[in-house]
Amino acid sequence: MTAFLLTLVVGGGVVGDLLKAHGMRLQGAPATLGPTALARFGIATVRNAWFLLALAGYAISFFGFMALLSIRDVSFAVPATALGYALETLLARLFLHEQVSLRRWAGAALVVAGVALLA
Numbered sequence: 260m261t262a263f264l265l266t267l268v269v270g271g272g273v274v275g276d277l278l279k280a281h282g283m284r285l286q287g288a289p290a291t292l293g294p295t296a297l298a299r300f301g302i303a304t305v306r307n308a309w310f311l312l313a314l315a316g317y318a319i320s321f322f323g324f325m326a327l328l329s330i331r332d333v334s335f336a337v338p339a340t341a342l343g344y345a346l347e348t349l350l351a352r353l354f355l356h357e358q359v360s361l362r363r364w365a366g367a368a369l370v371v372a373g374v375a376l377l378a
Contacts, residue, residue, distance in 0.1 A: 264327040268336075269343040271320030275313040276347055280355060282309025338377050345371045 286307055289300035304310050327336045345367040351357040 261327070261331055264323050264330070265336075265339055265342075267323030268320050268327055268340050269346065271316045271318070271323060272340070272343045273316075273346050273350060275316030275320060276343075277313075277350055277354060278309050278316060279313035280351070282307045282313065284355075285309065335377060339374055341370050342374050 283304075286300075286303055289296045324336065324340070348359055348363060348367040352359045
């Protein structure tokens with residue numbers, strides 16, 4: 260059960276972050292920081308299908324985390340979800356075609372090593 264819930268938490272968060280990043284890149288930045296431009300930007304964001312799908316991923320992650328906390332200690336649950344950082348780095352490179360420096364790969368590897376120490 261723990262592995263399933265951890266998969267929901269990490270998977271939902273990763274999917275949410277990747278979909279949000281994709282959607283916001285397609286949408287672009289607000290023209291200015293004035294109230295009207297920010298209001299238009301906000302309205303466009305909540306109409307953005309990628310953003311709405313990202314919210315669904317975040318919801319899955321949130322409720323999975325709530326369930327995970329009901330069966331595991333917070334001292335395990337919170338650090339274990341850090342696996343998402345490493346997975347997001349890999350998937351951002353593969354799907355969003357981001358350039359990932361050696362320093363970032365090293366950071367992701369350290370996160371995985373830290374989670375392995377907790378397990």
